[in-house]
Amino acid sequence: MSDTQTQGGGAGFDLSQFHGVFFEEAGENLANMETLLLALVEGSTDDEALNAIFRCAHSIKGGAATFGFRDVADLTHVMETLLDKLRRHELTVTTGMIDTLLESGDVLGHLLARHQGGGGGPFDCAELVARIGALTHGSAAAPPQPPAAAAPVHAETAAPAPASAVPSGGRVLDVEIGPMDEPSMADHLVELFAEIPGLGTIEPTDGGRADEQRVRRFRVATAAPDGELLDLFSFHVAREQVRIVALVDASAPGPATAPAPAAPAAPAAAASVAAAPAPAPAPAAADSAGYGFFDDSPGAPPAEVIAAPPAPPPEPAAAARAATVAPPQRAAKPERAATGTGNLEQSTIRVPIEKVDQLINLVGELVITQAMLAQTGRTLDPVVHQTMTTGLSDLERYVRLLQEAVMAIRMIPMAVVFNRFPRMLRDLASRLGKQVELHTIGEDTELDKGLIEKITDPLTHLVRNAADHGIEPPQDRIAAGKPAVGTVTLAAAHQGGSIVIEVRDDGRGLNRAKLLRKAAERGLPAHDGMTDSEAYSLIFEPGFSTASEVTDVSGRGVGMDVVKRNITALGGSVEIASTEGQGMRVSVRLPLTLAIMDGMSVGVAQETYIVPLASVVESIHLSADDVKSVGGSGRVVEVRNEYLPIVALDELFEVPRVAERDATGIMIVIEAEGGRVALLVDELIGQHQVVVKNLEANYRKVPGVSGATILGDGRVALILDVSWLVRRARH
Amino acid sequence: MGAHDRDPNAAGARAREYLTFRLGEEEYGIDILKVQEIRGYEQPTRIANAPPFIKGVVNLRGVIVPIVDLRLKFNLGSAEYNDFTVVIILNLGARVVGVVVDSVSDVMELSPEQVRAAPEVATVVDASFIMGLGTLADRMLILIEIERLMGAADMALIEQAA
16 A cells, blocks of 8 residues: 555656766666777776776666666676676676677667657567576577577667567566446546557456446567557546566467567657656566566466467558657657657767866866956046946846856756665565655756765655654554655755755654654753754754664764765754644755855955855844853853854964954844854954855865855965864853 | 076986075075976965064965964074065966065076985974085085975974874
8 A cells, every 4th residue: 555655655756857868877887888898808808998898787686677678688688697797707708698688779769769758669579588597697608699680679660560570578467457437437548559560468357347446457469568558548548557578488489479560650659658658667567576566467368369369450541640649749748759760969068077177176266267357447537438437347247147057057956866766765665564645846957976976875864764653653643643655855946156955744743742752862952942853953963763663764973964964064964843743844044056156255454265155144233241250261242132152263373464454243143053152253254155266275274264265366275164163162 | 607508308207407596695405396386475364373584475376375484483584575485386286376585697507417315414494304515616505395394294384284
């Protein structure tokens, strides 16, 4: 039950947007593999090459499995098995193997092209799979494949699927449809099936009546892959209601597997599979193990199959009628189908990240140069130098646009991260015996690539925690008057110069009393007078876990502190809100990019420092009376009923002064890691975006300084490490 | 004076070229291949709590480069900064460091025969950083292993593993 629930959550994702990336990578991997294979010779023991080939196959397999391209995944799987034995030296490389692997590569290219958008009909790789299997299992006698064996594949790859060239992988399937409110709907499927010439045959095995579970059963003989059948059936019934059990595979010849020449309509249907991929990873629904659809499936004995009547020939008129079905699909993506001639299309380019970073650096320099020019330009008489000033203001605009455009290159949608979670939650839920549904909001919110990579692990942890600790078992939820299915919500949104990512659950929430008790047991500084947010923050302390028992999922008390540390290291912050019994919300706030930051420049004597704007709470004019001393040397100031420690930047950084500082100054309240301090400076200079430069590249880490930037006049200004300042003042 | 008429074969095989500069009354030489460029001195941005010979960091075309005053480090000459003060920008593998010296003299080619071992004398410069003493007519050049010197712990330029 929980399975279907989580799958429902997963249906909210449209994986198709990542198909482009997959095809591109797969194409690269294929080309790579071919180059490597060609370099191999019989008896080769080049571990590096063998490992590289294995990795290529493995990457393709991983991607194909994710997107539900089962044929690709299956083929790469057997290739991988063979390659694995080769790289572990359990087998030695033979020319036959290299030939077969090369051929497999060609077939993969063909299959991928078909999935990408037309060109070529369904391709049967069973024979190839069997051959690779034979090689894998040590039948070294397997003769090297004559070149002729590979040739037809090439021909098919190029040809836009002439009906006769399509090899038929006939299969006999048991299809169950239901439970349905209107079981007679399934009869439409029979008609629809018959309308597509060459698809095969369908016959009810239940005598046209549904059983008590309102499930209809059919026997289907076809050459079409499961995904295609599902696509077809989903005209009338929901995909989730369809279960397909293969009775006879292509390799086993039966009467019903008579080659069914695919008429033009069949490739069209195939094209539609690729052009409009299922919203859910639905082709995987055919994966019997994955979705638990087959628990009560009867599984007819294969003997029946042999007895099954041969497929009736398709009606001559069917082609005409099929046209009424196909056009809407074909019209959907005509250009995709048209271009799919077997080449892996390239609509994006892959560029090493260093090149992009170099571009960003150069644009950063340009921004600084532009600022310098603008400063100089202001001293010119605008009347005399009118063209100059106009030019400068144009320059400013274009530089800004250029900077935005360049920064956008590194931006990737959050969906890249979010899409990992449906599957993870599903597995988790079934292991924990819970029912969890995942909602995502704002997957298209963009974030810097570097940050995306670093935020994935902390977010995974938070989501796992929400499912494990947050969501209660179904019976508890029902007892609490909540729906049995728990909800975990992932939401991302831009807020000013930051991105806020929330992980929400409607589970049990945090128990304040339990938290405090646990904290006391662990010897953490906890007391009843803590504010809620302080109490909740206790879960970020190392070695803290409120789970009553340790599961293999979480609860070992490592994690939340690491999450917090990782996020803080990225210049972000974490906040927790919770209502007991209603759920909790963890908000992660991150800067959009690590390369550019909003900063406030402050002056201390002759020096300029940058305070990250994100950590500035407020600035207040300070007079001598406001400062109170504690224990002689410690100084505090009262701000909004809170005493904050004062950090004088000139003392801390030993800023040389010509004259003694007067008692007054500007106080900037800065906040980090949940603590606040008052930073005492001489003046506020202004707010602007700064390009963050690494100080450690040529120098070393400096305490209190997180980086450096270049000011409009070309000088270097240091960026303050607010977390360090707060920690130092508080300890 | 000098070795601008380089012979690529001879230079690569045996003789090496050195950039010579003055610190007070002494003349030093460093491997020319480590030198990226020579610039005028500009006021660096001071770094808090750094040793006095680290003058701070400057912006070198977008790269943040630390500036070390070797005169302060070796306690030679007077550390005055005027229009003639020069900074030698060194490219030491992965790092770029600027070194303030009194003046840059020229580039000289020294064959191995012209380089003598440095005697064991107590100096401000640790003997392990001296490659040798180069002789050229009546001049004596102190040849510095600049890369090793800049990487030394007491230069405080590079984070030392605890």
